[in-house]
Amino acid sequence: MLYRVAGQYKTSYQADYALFPVRQDAFLLGIILIMAFVVLPATANDFVFRALLIPVLIYALAAMGLNILTGYAGQLSLGTGAFMGVGAYACFKLVTIFPEMNILVAVLLSGFFSATIGMAFGLPSLRIKGFYLAIATLAAQFFLVWLFQKWGWLYNYHTSGAILVPNIQMFGITVSGPTATAMAQYYFVLGVVALMTILAINVTRGRIGRIWKSVRDMDIAAELVGINLMKAKLMAFFVSSYIVGVSGALFVFMWRGAAEAELFDVQLSFRVLFIAIIGGLGSILGNYLGAILIVALPVLLNVVPRALGLPISSSMVEHLNTMTIGALIIFFLIVEPHGLARFWQIIREKLIIWPFPH
């Protein structure tokens, strides 16, 4: 009904493979972008910015990085948290060594550090596959977090062992540090995330994306048709770790404000992996849906009992939260193992053919 495709004729293959084969898709995206850039910032308060909007965007970006590696190139990784850490620490060092550098440049540059390290830890993927590779990436996870703790140079030998974000201005507006407004940070994050999303969509739809998909579906067959496996896998690790690193820099500079090594532990890796899987592997849209679910859920679960006036202690709420999230993850996996993105696809198809069942 809303998705009437009648009258939208395709006269070339190019039109059929366009980013928006159906006009309504572009229209819907337009509405979402207006929401994100105009409506939400105009109506949100500080709590909504810091508890919902900014973390959703940052987690979605991290999950997108992981999704390129796991969903598109088929290499399971459990080291996302540590690679986010590399991005954050690299950004911190860049900002302290070159204080006059534009923060946007620093954030975008810091991704290259995590990309390089991610590629190095991706080398075993040439010989190891499946769960063996997943555990192997845990080596990166634990080693890097240990390094963040022990290598004083990384946090400028601060006695607390943590990195503290200084006040940084960009074009006269404070975007980072204790005095930054939530709205400035939101727009900064939104800009970077939008840029990365365009990049990710284009990479995954193009030649490189198709190479990755063929490696994911069957790497031996891909090799036989002339794909250089080493190049393809390492490139996937590079691009994925770059995006993850940028999200890590945003994570600390635009949201947390300070970070200790423990922040980037294996729990963070799992949270990002949840978002990617619940959202849908091999989908860009899914990362946003998954992030909305995983970030918004705890906030909602915190608010609901208080709103109902139930006398539950805060530690009890936390325990119930963990339990509910676990149960919901299982529930979503059973209902739709291919993630929320597939869910949306099904709805969209139903809307297109409505009122007919097939």
Next chain:
Amino acid sequence: MDLLGRIFVKPFQDMAAAPDFLIQVVWEGLVSGTLYALIALGFVLIYKSSRIFNFAQGIMVVFAALTLVGLHQMGVPALLALPMTLVVMFFLAVAIERLVLRPLVNQPDIILFMATIGITLFLIGFGETIFGGETKRMITRELYIPAGSTIFEPFGGFVAIEHLDLTALVAAILLVTSLLVFLNKTRIGRAIRALGDDHQAALSVGISLSMIWVVVWFIAGIIALVTGIAWGARAGVSFALEIIALKALPVLLLGGLESVAGAIIGGLAIGVLEKLFEIYWGQPLMGGGTETWFAFVFALIVLLFRPQGLFGERIIERV
């Protein structure tokens, strides 16, 4: 030159200078290695029979130990609490099979892996809600586990062996032996191995998938209980155990995901090597704390030469 000396010469000189200390370190390594091996065994059993990478084994250890201690605190005598915990673990196995695994049959590996992480989160929340999050003391005395220690004096030195650790070692050996007998000599054991070889062939000769899954998860629960008692006696029962259980993962890498022998040998090897590395290389040269990553990096290096682990099944790939 000096650095090379400190890496390649000095540690061995230290070892030779204090052989009694070396024995103590190796013993400590063996004991923690036994516990790694036990957790890894739980993983291997489930992986062999269902190709599920069971991430929840670690939390099952915590949950079993918590149930045991919790029941005792509610006034149940210790020797009665033990079988009651087994009953709880059995119902947990049934619940997991009914509610989680059965609806997810035939899904990709990664989905099942995620589901076990979901189980992990659920059990963490559930355990904390019922038993509380604080560290508890394991009821070793009530279970008649001997305390105290025996002191040897080799090379004129001093080596202390805790009776607690000795008991854990003996219990582990008994458990593994009975498990091997069970897998190799009984009907159900044969069915488990058949499922591990070929799911569809096993189903077609009438082996019940869901029954075997319950059995396997229950056995994993028993192993978890033994591990929980042994580890809880050393470090207290808390949710921190769950993090330590991650250490069983490199053991799996080293030994191979399908091999019972690999889990045991890999566990012992990693237990000993990481202790030696921490004491002789980690603390003097790198500021300590290397135990968190050494096992993973070591397993990774071994894996570069043998991608399926030391004892894993060779992966044959066809297009």
